Amino acid sequence: MATMGQLWTNTGSSLATLMFIYTIFKQFFPQFGNHLEPYLHRLFSRFYPYIQITFHEYSGEHFKRSEAYLGIQSYLSKDSSARAKKLKANTTKGSKSLVLSMDDREEITDDFEGVRVWWQSKKEGTTRQSFSFYPAADEKRFYMLRFHRRDREVIIERYLEYVMREGKTIELKNRERKLYSNTPQQSHGNQTKWSHVTFEHPATFDTLAMEENKKEEIKSDLIKFSKSKDYYKKIGKAWKRGYLLFGPPGTGKSTMIAAMANFLEYDVYDLELTTVKDNTHLRRLLIETSAKSIIVIEDIDCSLNLTGQRKKKEEEEEDGDDKKAIEKKMMKNEGENKESKVTLSGLLNFIDGLWSACGGERIIVFTTNFVDKLDPALIRKGRMDKHIEMSYCCFEAFKVLAKNYLDVEESELFEEIKRLLEVEEIKMTPADVGENLLPKSEKEGAETCLKRLIEALKEEKEEAKRKVEEEAKEKKEEEEEKQRKKEKRAEVEADKEKKKKIEENGEEGRQV
Numbered sequence: 001m002a003t004m005g006q007l008w009t010n011t012g013s014s015l016a017t018l019m020f021i022y023t024i025f026k027q028f029f030p031q032f033g034n035h036l037e038p039y040l041h042r043l044f045s046r047f048y049p050y051i052q053i054t055f056h057e058y059s060g061e062h063f064k065r066s067e068a069y070l071g072i073q074s075y076l077s078k079d080s081s082a083r084a085k086k087l088k089a090n091t092t093k094g095s096k097s098l099v100l101s102m103d104d105r106e107e108i109t110d111d112f113e114g115v116r117v118w119w120q121s122k123k124e125g126t127t128r129q130s131f132s133f134y135p136a137a138d139e140k141r142f143y144m145l146r147f148h149r150r151d152r153e154v155i156i157e158r159y160l161e162y163v164m165r166e167g168k169t170i171e172l173k174n175r176e177r178k179l180y181s182n183t184p185q186q187s188h189g190n191q192t193k194w195s196h197v198t199f200e201h202p203a204t205f206d207t208l209a210m211e212e213n214k215k216e217e218i219k220s221d222l223i224k225f226s227k228s229k230d231y232y233k234k235i236g237k238a239w240k241r242g243y244l245l246f247g248p249p250g251t252g253k254s255t256m257i258a259a260m261a262n263f264l265e266y267d268v269y270d271l272e273l274t275t276v277k278d279n280t281h282l283r284r285l286l287i288e289t290s291a292k293s294i295i296v297i298e299d300i301d302c303s304l305n306l307t308g309q310r311k312k313k314e315e316e317e318e319d320g321d322d323k324k325a326i327e328k329k330m331m332k333n334e335g336e337n338k339e340s341k342v343t344l345s346g347l348l349n350f351i352d353g354l355w356s357a358c359g360g361e362r363i364i365v366f367t368t369n370f371v372d373k374l375d376p377a378l379i380r381k382g383r384m385d386k387h388i389e390m391s392y393c394c395f396e397a398f399k400v401l402a403k404n405y406l407d408v409e410e411s412e413l414f415e416e417i418k419r420l421l422e423v424e425e426i427k428m429t430p431a432d433v434g435e436n437l438l439p440k441s442e443k444e445g446a447e448t449c450l451k452r453l454i455e456a457l458k459e460e461k462e463e464a465k466r467k468v469e470e471e472a473k474e475k476k477e478e479e480e481e482k483q484r485k486k487e488k489r490a491e492v493e494a495d496k497e498k499k500k501k502i503e504e505n506g507e508e509g510r511q512v
């Protein structure tokens with residue numbers, strides 16, 4: 001027995017035939033045609049209770065494929081591979097894998113809130129008989145959605161929005177992610193524009209050497225953020241979050257950014273502030289970034305002189321090492337820096353001015369080696385919501401590296417390494433630990449690498465000891481020098497006093 005759906009389909013096709021005959025009839029007897037038309041339409045809609053919507057591949061805008069068509073294609077790819085009998089595989093621009101969709105004239109059903117709909121992939125077009133390997137240029141593809149007219153409200157108000165949203169999510173998951181950087185362009189008066197390459201950094205939270213609970217905390221913070229669109233709307237905040245990563249060089253700040261991008265499947269915009277001309281231009285770059293992205297400003301302490309007056313005041317108090325390192329990095333940037341007129345307030349506006357809300361779902365990350373040198377306004381909570389310290393390698397972090405680099409989870413040499421890191425408190429960056437663990441030839445086994453690390457840690461200890469001694473010696477010499485100067489000043493003062501007294505005495509003698 002025919003199902004209800006089939007019955008309606010048959011009725012529909014009979015009516016379609018009737019319409020076809022009527023069209024021919026109208027051509028020969030136009031005077032009757034105009035009178036009959038309203039009646040035929042009424043008859044057609046009474047016996048055929050289905051509504052159809054078509055979604056064309058090209059909607060006429062500059063030969064651009066329609067967003068709706070692509071969204072539906074992605075949405076249907078989820079189920080059609082399981083349900084349709086004939087499939088076709090496509091590579092879409094910017095997509096990292098094949099997109100499977102149902103072939104022309106295939107039909108699948110979909111259920112939503114207890115309502116059934118029919119999707120059909122169709123092709124309209126060429127009657128050319130010529131043989132060609134390529135699809136004819138005048139071929140038009142479209143999807144046709146059919147549903148009962150009693151379900152109109154559900155479909156128009158909720159189902160279509162659902163399809164678009166799901167389609168977009170699948171598209172985003174399937175897309176090739178990008179790493180953007182702002183480079184000056186000769187053709188635009190040396191203004192910087194985003195240019196991109198495919199983002200292929202392999203770092204993940206699994207490969208990141210860090211304490212497990214710290215990693216979990218960051219991961220759940222990121223998940224919470226990415227799912228909080230409605231929450232941010234409710235509390236009236238732009239949907240973005242700031243992270244400040246700070247710590248010595250080689251502790252994994254840049255690696256952490258790559259892991260975050262891979263975890264959330266976001267694009268990365270690496271913003272080089274020194275090549276941005278002014279605040280207006282900075283704002284333009286911000287507007288051009290897309291949602292689901294991480295905007296990164298590395299080494300914020302030396303990107304621009306954002307530390308402002310605070311720096312001058314504290315200049316004398318800065319301890320030698322930090323000062324020298326900053327100066328070195330500043331000097332490196334000096335050449336490019338001359339051009340930039342980006343100010344601290346411009347940057348603050350970039351982070352949370354009115355424009356920063358456009359697009360939404362963005363993470364802004366600053367990295368720095370010297371967190372104390374930054375203006376507190378720049379990193380206050382609300383701007384840089386989460387501060388993450390990346391520090392020297394602890395034993396837990398070492399174990400992650402040993403597993404990644406050497407596939408070793410247990411070894412008797414671990415005890416010694418644990419003692420050196422935890423009891424002796426030897427400071428070595430994960431970058432240095434990794435370098436020692438990396439096999440340098442085919443012959444080197446895990447044990448050799450672990451022993452090399454132990455040696456390096458011991459050397460580091462000696463080095464640190466020497467450094468402390470040297471510093472103590474320097475300090476002592478400085479103190480002695482200060483003392484000598486003080487004594488000399490006192491001597492000079494005493495001499496002056498003595499001379500003054502003699503002169504006064506001589507004066508008195510003459511008067512007497």
Ligand SMILES: Nc1ncnc2c1ncn2[C@@H]1O[C@H](COP(=O)(O)OP(=O)(O)OP(=O)(O)O)[C@@H](O)[C@H]1O
Nearest residue numbers: 207208209248249250251252253254255430431434
């Ligand atoms: N926590 C870590 N986990 C795994 N690998 C790390 C870690 N830290 C450093 N590394 C390794 O060391 C290299 C340098 O690290 P990275 O560039 O992330 O350091 P950084 O903190 O950004 O340094 P800088 O302050 O100089 O920019 C990386 O290529 C990575 O292989």
Ligand SMILES: [Mg+2]
Nearest residue numbers: 253254298367
């Ligand atoms: Mg870095």
